[in-house]
Amino acid sequence: MFQKILIANRGEIALRILRAAKELGIQTVAVHSTADANAMHVRLADESVCIGPPPSRDSYLNIHQIVAACEITGADAIHPGYGFLSENAKFADILAAHNITFIGPSGDHIRVMGDKIEAKRTAKRLGIPVVPGSEGGVTDEGEAKRIAADIGYPVIIKASAGGGGRGMKVARDETELSVALDTARTEAAAAFGDDAVYIEKYLEKPRHIEVQILGDGRGNAVHLGERDCSLQRRHQKVWEEATSPALNGEERSKIGDTCAKAVADLGYSGAGTIEFLYENGKFYFIEMNTRLQVEHPVTEAITGIDLVHEQIRVASGSGLSVTQDDIRFNGHAIECRINAEDARTFVPSPGTVTTFHTPGGLGVRVDSAVYSGYKIPPYYDSLIGKLIVHGRNRVECMMRLRRALDEFVVDGINTTLPLFRDLVGNPDIANGDYDIHWLEKYLAQKP
Ligand code: ADP
Secondary structure, three states: OOOEEEEOOOHHHHHHHHHHHHHOOOEEEEEEEHHHOOOHHHHHOOEEEEEEOOOHHHOOOOHHHHHHHHHHHOOOEEEOOOOOOOOOHHHHHHHHHOOOEEOOOOHHHHHHHHOHHHHHHHHHHOOOOEOOEOOOOOOOHHHHHHHHHHHOOOEEEEEOOOOOOOOEEEEOOHHHHHHHHHHHHHHHHHHHOOOOEEEEEOOOOOEEEEEEEEEEOOOOEEEEEEEEEEEEEOOEEEEEEEOOOOOOHHHHHHHHHHHHHHHHHHOOEEEEEEEEEEEOOEEEEEEEEOOOOOOHHHHHHHHOOOHHHHHHHHHHOOOOOOOHHHOOOOOEEEEEEEEOEOOOOOOEOOEEOOEEEOOOOOOEEEEEOOOOOOEEOOOOOOEEEEEEEEEOOHHHHHHHHHHHHHHOEEEOOOOOHHHHHHHOOOHHHHOOOOOOOHHHHHHHHOO
16 A cells, blocks of 8 residues: 555645545645645645646646655655546656556556547447447548438537537538538637547437446456436536436446446556436447546445545555445435536636535535635636535435535635525426536526
8 A cells, every 4th residue: 555645636626635545544745836835735734845836837737846746755656636637648657657656547548538539439349339420530521511411410529639518519400510610620729739520419408427437457347326417507517416317227237337347348447437428218428537526426425435545545556445246326415516606607706715614414525625714716726615415315315405505604705505505496406307408598597
């Protein structure tokens, strides 16, 4: 097992990783920018190193400084969290060259899944159902039209190097297709420095359902069921739940087993998420995230398995602590992402949090690095905390969520808490009756 882990992240996820390391008796090193000198993850870590000025590119993305911090403190592994360097294959390669363990998959696995065309090809080869579309990249307009006619309109054009919901264009007929192809390629080249695009069938009313997997890197893997992340705004997840209100046990085992087998065949190591769109009882692969995800606590709530413990175990060579037969799905969990943003306009609202009072009680978990008097810096993502609620079933979970939201007090800044207080009383949400467009439509028509 490792002696000391460096956490190359900030905010709630840095704290989350720190907690897991402490439980395993591992020393922790926090790195931070000058803007985060008073952050909770810095206070709670055994050691800390300032790695640069506030902008992420000079601090949390500064590979040179992070490797230096590791060497100064003698840390033997790095946990990258999510975002920042977590899906940077070069970072994983550099650490390997320095004999520092990257707590995550190999650089090669990150690379395969980071390129969307390559990822889709790999998924298909491993028996994962994919969205009908082009076999690879598309450059020629005639070819694009042939493929679109074949799969049927509407179609979506996506950038191979895309991410964060950017670089996608929908076309409903041939005329729209030629315009969309041009804009998508120009935008992809400008945003990602790579103009490769591909075409797939545009699904009108899908849900976003993703499967959590863990691989031991030696050909064994398990799945921990799914999360339903259909409530999104601008392709960003807002509310996530496990299990999905749309799946039955049989569908869960079937898609879960398919995913576990695929990552086992790949020899994948660590935690990963295989994301699907789900429509009319069918799954369609969209991408794989080769890291821990923001919404991982809902899976932890229903399985009782600490995903960060498992990541650390696998990276250290201790293997997984569970087999598929050990994994049971117990009750229902919902996560609300609390952002420092206006709940109506979603304009960021950095500043000083004067009061921060979190809810508690049975089945309530709050993952946050905020405290009363903490000043939220304007330089980073606006996620300041996550409220995760568990109940024996979805009805109990919703009742508990409503009560927990009532108890939550954040003063001094705007947050998205009012949005959740509104959603928890909505009949569609109560019935689990929503797709990926539901929230945008709801927000657009709200008086
Ligand atoms: P990114 O990596 O940029 O997040 P994804 O491929 O994961 O891109 O897609 C992000 C979101 O875009 C999905 O959650 C879904 O809302 C929408 N989307 C992607 N592909 C399709 C499709 N074929 N049909 C309909 N919506 C899609």
